[in-house]
Amino acid sequence: MKKATWILTLLLVSLIGTDSSARREVLSQEQKELLKKVQRVLVETVAITDEGTIDPGPLDEVVTRRLRDIGYTVVTDPAQPHDVVFRVKCEQRKVWEGTSASGGDADLPDSPSRVWKGPACQLTYLLDGKKMGWYKEVRTDFQDAIQAAGQAKAGDPGIYAMAKLKERLEQYYFPALVTADWGQQERLLKVLDDPTTAPARKAKIISQLGxxxxxxxxxxxxxxLKDPDIEIAKASAIALGNIGKKESIPALLDALKTGKPDLQATAAKGLGLLGALHSDFSIIPPLLEALNTDDLTVKTEVVWALGKLPDKRAYEPLRALQQSLYTHSGTDPDPKVKKLKEAVNYSLKQIDTWEYIQ
Structure with a gap:
């Protein structure tokens, strides 16, 4: 019984959803189905400076164009038929109106910050007139627009703040983020396969697919995984681990063996997820072989992966590694060594616990 409980715990840990998937659990099945069918998007953009509301045209153009780039039909007249309302509120001095203090969307990346009072754009959407709990925020790299505009000799601080926020909206991957939230993976795949899509954008889309x-x-x-752009390859390795298809294991093992160090590290992470999910102990020997690397980042991810699928074959190699790490002393150790120590201690504890409950 204890063994079964432990295996179930491992599976549950490996199945913990990522940010987008966890947030989607609060949506009803009916809402999910409606969001999957979203095509017509009403964009509502406002721009507010210390002098009051100004023309949001430049900001609206960016939001509209970027949503169209991913295939949506964008309308700006509320009288026109639309499936959702996508709102963007940009302010010189942000008034917080987003999530609760903690929990839910408040804990997700790019969520509105309670403490930020400088220039920011808050993004959200409404389905059937109701906010669906999706909140994102982009900010400038300065809080005081008056001071920043003065230093840049840019004239009106409000106009300067809006121009900088426009630049951030150009860079921010909100179309992929909201498309993932709506569960429209086909749309993401279409953009991914478009040869004109920039590599950085492809990497972000791959992350959302995962x-x-x-x-x-x-x-x-x-x-x-074999893409010459390392960021695309790395994102693919993590996404494959999150998706959880056992058939992906051979490709990740090959990446672990032949890839560049950055890819090897993410391949190890993906293998840890898949190995635990499917109780596939065939990944243990290749992971132990990869443990011999001199690259601390790769070694750390390999150790974490071994801890996700406890196997007594890994105990002695990990124990030897732990002993060797004690030679690294000092009050300010290498951060990479510190992370490796944490991984080793965790994985050894997992194996010890596994042996105890046999």
Whole structure:
């Protein structure tokens, strides 16, 4: 009974959703189905400075264009038919109106900050007139627009703040983020396969596909493991681990063996997720072989992976590694060594616990 409970615990840990998937659990099945069918988006953009509301045209153009780039039909007249309302509120001095203090969307990346009072754009959407709990925020790199505009000799601080926020909206991947939240993986795959899509944008889309567990994307991501752009390859390795298809294991093992160090590290992370999910102990020997690397980042991810699927074959190698790490002393050790120590201690504890309950 204890063994079964432990295995179940491992599976539950490996199945913990990422940010997008966890947030989508608060949506009803009916809402999810409606969001999957979203095509017509009403964009509402406002721009507010210390002098009052100004023309949001430049900001509206960016939001509209970027949503159209991913295939949505954008309307700006509320009288026109639309499936959702996408709102963007940009302010010189932000008034917080987003999530609760903690929990839910408040804990997600890019959520509105309670403490930020400088220039910011808050993004959200409404379905059937109701906010759906999706909140994102982009900010300038300065809090005081008056001071920043003065230093830049840019004239009106409010106009300067809006111009900088426009730049941030150009860079921010909100179209992919909201598309993932709506569960429209087909739209993301179409953009991913477009040869004109920039590599950085592809990497972000791949991450979103992993967060929504887009199983149909797995074959495409296996191919992307060999992409010459390392960020695309790394994102693919993590996404494959999140998606959880056992058929992805051979490709990740190959990446662990032949990839560049950055890719090897993410491949190890993906293997840890898949190995634990499927109780596939065939990944242990390749992980132990990879443990011999001199790259501390790769070694750390390999150790974490071994801890996700406890196997007594890993105990002695990990114990030897732990003993060798004690030679690294001092009040300010290498951060990479510190992270490796944490991983080793965790994984040894997992194996010890596993042996105890046998």
């Amino acid at each position: 967060e929504i567990f887009a199983a149909e994307a797995a074959p495409r991501l296996v191919v992307s």
